Amino acid sequence: MVLQAGQKSSPHSDQALAELCQTYWYPLYAYVRRQGKTKEDAEDLVQAFFARFLERNYLEGLAVERGKFRAFLPASLKNFLANEWDRSQRQKRGGGVEHLSLNWQDADDRFQLDPPDPASPDRTFDREWAMALLERVVGRLREECVTDGKARLFEQAKGFLMVGQEVIPYAHAAAELGIDEGAVRVAVHRLRKRYRELLRDEIAQTLDDPAQVAEELRSLQVALAG
Amino acid sequence: MLLGLVVNDYKPMSTPVNEPKPCPSCGCALPAGALAGLCPACLLAQGAQTDPGGPTDAPRFVPPPVEVIAKLFPQLEILGLLGAGGMGAVYKARQPALDRMVALKVLPAGGSNAANFAERFNREARALARLSHPNIVAVHEFGQVEGLHFFLMEFVDGTNLRQLEQAERLSPRVALQLIPQICDALQYAHDEGVVHRDIKPENVLVDRKGRVKIADFGLAKILGRDPEAQRLTVEGQVMGTPHYMAPEQVEHPLSVDHRADIYSLGVVFYEMLTGDLPIGKFSPPSRKVQVDVRFDEIVLRALENDPARRYQHASEVKSQVATVAGTSTTEVPRPTAQADSQSARAIGWKQPILEWFTAFGLFVLGFSFLSKGMGGLLMGWLGVTGWPGGVVRVVIFGLLITAGIRRAMSSLTVAVKLSTPGGTAIIPAKPRWWLSRPVRLTWLILMAAVLSVTLDRRVDMWRKNQTMQLRMAEFERLAHEQPDVPSDLLDAKAHLAELLVTFGPEHPSVQELRARIAELERMGREEPKIPADLREAKARLAELLVTFGPEHPSVQAMRARIAELERLSREEPKAPSDLREALAHLAELRVNFGEEHPDVQRTQARVRALQQMIRREPMESENSPEALARRVRLVEQQRLALSAQLRVEKAHFAELRVTHGEQDPEVQQQLLLIKRLEDKLLEL
Numbered sequence: 024m025v026l027q028a029g030q031k032s033s034p035h036s037d038q039a040l041a042e043l044c045q046t047y048w049y050p051l052y053a054y055v056r057r058q059g060k061t062k063e064d065a066e067d068l069v070q071a072f073f074a075r076f077l078e079r080n081y082l083e084g085l086a087v088e089r090g091k092f093r094a095f096l097p098a099s100l101k102n103f104l105a106n107e108w109d110r111s112q113r114q115k116r117g118g119g120v121e122h123l124s125l126n127w128q129d130a131d132d133r134f135q136l137d138p139p140d141p142a143s144p145d146r147t148f149d150r151e152w153a154m155a156l157l158e159r160v161v162g163r164l165r166e167e168c169v170t171d172g173k174a175r176l177f178e179q180a181k182g183f184l185m186v187g188q189e190v191i192p193y194a195h196a197a198a199e200l201g202i203d204e205g206a207v208r209v210a211v212h213r214l215r216k217r218y219r220e221l222l223r224d225e226i227a228q229t230l231d232d233p234a235q236v237a238e239e240l241r242s243l244q245v246a247l248a249g
Numbered sequence: 250m251l252l253g254l255v256v257n258d259y260k261p262m263s264t265p266v267n268e269p270k271p272c273p274s275c276g277c278a279l280p281a282g283a284l285a286g287l288c289p290a291c292l293l294a295q296g297a298q299t300d301p302g303g304p305t306d307a308p309r310f311v312p313p314p315v316e317v318i319a320k321l322f323p324q325l326e327i328l329g330l331l332g333a334g335g336m337g338a339v340y341k342a343r344q345p346a347l348d349r350m351v352a353l354k355v356l357p358a359g360g361s362n363a364a365n366f367a368e369r370f371n372r373e374a375r376a377l378a379r380l381s382h383p384n385i386v387a388v389h390e391f392g393q394v395e396g397l398h399f400f401l402m403e404f405v406d407g408t409n410l411r412q413l414e415q416a417e418r419l420s421p422r423v424a425l426q427l428i429p430q431i432c433d434a435l436q437y438a439h440d441e442g443v444v445h446r447d448i449k450p451e452n453v454l455v456d457r458k459g460r461v462k463i464a465d466f467g468l469a470k471i472l473g474r475d476p477e478a479q480r481l482t483v484e485g486q487v488m489g490t491p492h493y494m495a496p497e498q499v500e501h502p503l504s505v506d507h508r509a510d511i512y513s514l515g516v517v518f519y520e521m522l523t524g525d526l527p528i529g530k531f532s533p534p535s536r537k538v539q540v541d542v543r544f545d546e547i548v549l550r551a552l553e554n555d556p557a558r559r560y561q562h563a564s565e566v567k568s569q570v571a572t573v574a575g576t577s578t579t580e581v582p583r584p585t586a587q588a589d590s591q592s593a594r595a596i597g598w599k600q601p602i603l604e605w606f607t608a609f610g611l612f613v614l615g616f617s618f619l620s621k622g623m624g625g626l627l628m629g630w631l632g633v634t635g636w637p638g639g640v641v642r643v644v645i646f647g648l649l650i651t652a653g654i655r656r657a658m659s660s661l662t663v664a665v666k667l668s669t670p671g672g673t674a675i676i677p678a679k680p681r682w683w684l685s686r687p688v689r690l691t692w693l694i695l696m697a698a699v700l701s702v703t704l705d706r707r708v709d710m711w712r713k714n715q716t717m718q719l720r721m722a723e724f725e726r727l728a729h730e731q732p733d734v735p736s737d738l739l740d741a742k743a744h745l746a747e748l749l750v751t752f753g754p755e756h757p758s759v760q761e762l763r764a765r766i767a768e769l770e771r772m773g774r775e776e777p778k779i780p781a782d783l784r785e786a787k788a789r790l791a792e793l794l795v796t797f798g799p800e801h802p803s804v805q806a807m808r809a810r811i812a813e814l815e816r817l818s819r820e821e822p823k824a825p826s827d828l829r830e831a832l833a834h835l836a837e838l839r840v841n842f843g844e845e846h847p848d849v850q851r852t853q854a855r856v857r858a859l860q861q862m863i864r865r866e867p868m869e870s871e872n873s874p875e876a877l878a879r880r881v882r883l884v885e886q887q888r889l890a891l892s893a894q895l896r897v898e899k900a901h902f903a904e905l906r907v908t909h910g911e912q913d914p915e916v917q918q919q920l921l922l923i924k925r926l927e928d929k930l931l932e933l
Contacts, residue, residue, distance in 0.1 A: 157289050160296075185291035215295070222296040240297045247290040 046159045048073075050151035051100060057144040058104070072103050091239060092229035097148050149246035156229075156243070160221045167217070173210075176200065180211050184218050312338030313355065313397070321394045325353065325401075336447075336468055341404065350404035351389060355397055356468075370398050373467050376443050384434035386454065386464040405464070407456035414450060414520065421540045424521035425574050427453070430461035431514060432567035439507040439563060443467050446505065448513035449493040450520065492516060492526045496554050508556035511563060515551025518566075527552055543573040605693075608657035612697030613704070615649030618642050620705040626712060629751065653697075657690055712751075714914035720747040721921070737785070738769040757796065764791040782830065783814040806840040813837075828859040888933050895926045 048069060055065040161181070168177035179200055183191045191211060197204040226236050226243075275291055312333035318340055319327040326343040333339070337356040344351050356370070374391040377400075381387060390401035410427070413419060431453060438445065445452070445466050454462040495512035498505050519527045522534040522544065533545035547569045553559045560566050617623040619642065628638040723743035727734070745762045752759060768791035772784055779787075790807045797804055813836035817829050824832075835852045842849055902919045909916050 153293065154289050157287075157292055161287065161292075181287065185288050185295055187295070219296050219298075222293075240293070244290070244293050244297060247293055 046155050047096065047152065050148050050155050051096065053151045054097060054100065054144050054148040055104075057147045068104070072100055075103060091235070093149065093152050093239070093242075097145065146246065149243075153243040153246050156225055157222075160218065160225050163221050163225070164214070164218055168214075176210055177214070180207075180214055183211055184215060188212075188215070315340065318353065318355065321397060322353065322399075325351070327353070336465065344401075350406070352386075352402045352404045354400040354402060356399065367393065367398070374400065376441070377467050380438055380441055380443060380466060382434055382437040384430045384461045384463060385438065385466060386462045402464075403462070405454040405456050405462045407454055407462075409464075410450035410453040410455060410517070410521070413455060414524070419521050419524075421522055421538070421544075424518065425570060426459065427455065427461050427521070428514075428518055428570055429567045431463065431517070432563040432570070434461065434463045435507075435510050435514060435563035436567070438466055439510070444505065444507045445510045445513075446498070447493070448510050448517060450517060453517065492528060495556070497556060506556070507563075508559050508561065511551050511559050511561075511566065512553075512556075514563065514566060515548055515559075518551065519548050522548070541573050544570075547573065604656050608653045609693060609697055611649050611653030611656060612694055613701045615646045615653060616698050616701035617704065618649065619646040620701060621709070623701070623705045623708045625751075626708060629753075632753075650694075653694075654690065657693055658686060711914065714918065716747045716751055718914070718917070719750060720744060723747065735769070735773065737788070738766065738773065741766045741769060741788075761792040761795050764795040765789075767791065780814070780818060782826075782833065783811065783818065786811045786814060786833070802841060806837045809840040810834075810837040825859075825863065828856065828863065831856045831859055884933050888930065891926060891930045891933070895923065895930065898923050898926060 051069050051072070052065050055068055056062070060068060161184075165174075165177055165181075168174055179196055183196075193204050193207050193211070196211070197207045200207065223236050223240075226239050230236065230239060275288060312330060313321075315327050315330060319325075322342070324344070324346070326345060328341040328343060331339040331341050331352065337354050340353040340355070342351050342353045343349070370391075370393075374388070378388045378391060386405060387403040388400055389403065392399060413423075431448075435445065435448075443466055445463065447465060447468065448463075452463060452465045454464050456462060493513045493516045495505070495509035498509050516527060519525075519531075519534060522540055523537040525531070525537070527548075533542075534540050534548055535542045535545050547566060550558070551560055551566060560569075618627060624642045625638075628642060631641075633641050720743045723746040724739055727739045727742055728736075731739070741762060745759065745766060748756065748759050748762060765788045768788050769784070772779055772787060776784075786807060790804065790811060793801070793804045793807055810833045813833045814829070817824055817832060821829075831852060835849065835856055838846065838849045838852055898919065902916070902923060905913070905916045905919055
């Protein structure tokens with residue numbers, strides 16, 4: 024997806040970029056908020072950043088750069104913050120007065136609801152990135168299940184995705200779903216397998232070299248643990 | 250607009266949870282947001298695990314160590330592991346009995362359905378062993394040793410297309426050199442009923458002579474898995490991307506036929522031309538790189554989603570490519586004999602360097618012929634002078650430069666040199682613009698031009714020294730032999746000796762000089778008392794007559810000068826020399842330009858001023874005491890100036906002798922200069 028988005032303006036790449044924004048907007052937003060910008064500023068900024076992203080064909084560069092999108096995105100944003108955003112703001116407001124946000128009550132709900140995080144903006148970003156990625160994976164898995172008519176199974180079994188195989192209460196789930204335990208075992212196994220596939224696929228799409236998936240997975244685990 | 254919508258429409262995928270619940274598994278607080286009750290850390294931890302007991306998961310394939318393989322194959326000398334992946338491991342080996350290098354491919358074990366696998370392996374391997382084509386890696390032997398299935402194959406000394414592409418962007422020329430060979434291999438295999446199923450750059454080997462060898466024919470079928478499954482399941486042994494697979498390979502794996510290979514060929518072709526994969530909505534090759542538009546059609550047709558709309562045979566792709574390449578007007582290449590010889594020539598590094606130097610030498614020689622100094626010298630050696638010499642020089646220049654460019658073009662082929670476990674392969678490739686052939690050719694020619702200009706100046710100086718010394722020696726010899734001959738005649742004769750050496754007897758300058766000498770000799774006999782300026786004018790007239798004939802304006806002007814000088818000698822013998830010169834010059838200018846010309850006006854003014862001065866203060870007598878005193882003062886000043894100069898020149902001489910050596914022409918010249926200064930000082 025990232026690499027597709029990097030290909031120059033085709034309907035396909037536009038769509039890929041739209042998906043990209045959908046998925047990774049929030050990590051960037053949280054990152055910017057953590058840097059002390061107001062809600063409105065952060066929204067404007069992230070939007071302007073993505074706009075500049077398209078204009079400059081940052082992603083086209085990425086295809087050659089052989090890097091991780093997760094590392095590339097905040098680096099570009101930092102660069103954007105340091106150079107272009109401040110300049111444009113200065114022009115708009117006249118004078119580079121530091122615009123400190125003191126009114127935290129205005130900040131959006133989700134940001135407030137996240138556990139208060141003393142970590143650096145970078146660590147926040149990685150955390151949020153991992154969450155956004157998981158959201159997307161789970162979202163895709165749910166969609167696939169809904170398409171296959173297994174919406175109920177998904178809702179029942181999604182919790183099993185985060186526990187080891189050995190502790191899954193198959194009998195209980197079988198009773199809930201009203202099917203036989205063997206079938207539940209197979210279905211859960213498939214769901215878990217598909218989840219892993221989608222997870223790796225989604226990660227692979229943010230990497231230029233699919234061989235780095237395992238490494239990236241470990242980095243994400245570290246990000247969530249810390 | 251798109252962006253505005255995207256970001257503004259963004260909403261968290263579910264409503265925020267008001268009080269965070271702890272994760273039942275790890276006890277952490279569950280986050281708000283779309284994960285809705287799922288703990289991200291635990292999710293990721295589970296996702297990171299590989300399922301050990303999955304029914305379709307391939308076990309991780311660990312290539313057996315070299316020692317193990319060596320024990321299993323005592324008839325081979327195992328030289329090392331060439332590579333490993335989900336499709337097995339390849340070892341480089343030597344068959345001592347046949348004294349040949351071979352590649353030993355060991356397949357991953359078949360897993361639970363081993364019997365099934367063995368059966369399929371034997372059936373397919375037999376089909377593969379039957380394939381015998383110069384562009385297909387030959388299977389020498391296959392079998393099973395202690396449960397390990399293996400192929401003994403031809404060893405290809407070279408690299409694969411993926412490595413080539415990674416080393417440097419391939420030029421369309423290289424692509425068009427490789428594609429027909431891939432087509433040949435595919436067509437042959439398809440005729441034999443074998444489908445490759447996994448054509449990708451990793452499987453297209455290129456040997457050191459630029460020949461394509463396709464590896465792993467039908468292996469995908471033996472292993473019974475599609476590469477996509479491998480990509481997702483075998484951690485750490487990624488087989489690459491599924492981008493080379495035809496859509497039907499993913500959608501209906503059971504109905505795959507040879508046309509899937511044609512799709513993969515299309516992907517490989519597209520990637521070779523553009524450096525990118527044809528993913529999503531991709532632009533045709535000619536939009537991305539400079540290739541013939543007709544290649545777009547070939548590539549796009551090979552990439553049709555519906556097998557029925559693709560080329561039905563690999564040979565069709567080949568003939569289409571050949572047709573387009575054969576009539577192509579763009580930079581693109583003829584993939585045939587010429588390209589082959591080109592690649593053959595680029596192999597090895599000595600040849601290109603030799604050619605580069607040859608080209609450089611040819612350029613230098615070419616420019617030398619064009620330049621005056623060296624060219625004249627070379628033509629002197631060749632014995633051609635005058636205007637034919639000029640023509641010959643230009644022709645030789647053209648021939649040498651053309652030959653140089655041809656040499657240079659072949660030497661400037663950028664070759665990718667790759668180190669592979671099997672040695673190094675050198676393949677011509679498309680360089681970056683600043684390494685492109687026109688740019689480097691320009692540099693080469695510029696360098697040659699600069700070098701030849703420098704050389705030319707050196708040669709010119711050397712020649713001038715030579716001829717100068719010759720002329721001086723001749724003058725001294727003549728002066729010694731014929732002490733009573735006037736010095737202008739002596740100089741003319743010495744000059745003639747010099748010109749004869751430089752240009753030969755037929756040169757116009759030599760003819761001119763002969764006429765001058767004849768005239769000087771005639772005047773010496775017939776008009777011994779003639780004033781020096783008149784004498785010079787008559788000698789010059791004789792020269793002009795040879796060059797231009799009697800009607801030429803220069804000749805007319807010289808005649809006018811002579812007439813004026815003669816009149817002055819007759820009528821105004823007392824006229825001072827400056828006035829005399831001004832009047833003679835005026836007469837000359839009048840003939841040349843007419844009365845109105847500014848030069849004429851200016852000279853007239855000069856004449857008038859001189860005449861006025863003479864009327865006002867006639868020249869003082871040369872013997873007046875004031876004049877004598879002034880002359881003594883003048884001589885004294887001159888002597889002082891001269892001795893000062895002499896000191897400077899002597900010091901310079903001492904310096905030169907150290908830096909240049911006793912025999913250097915410059916040193917000799919300096920010595921002459923010093924002698925002349927000393928003579929002058931003595932005279933004073």
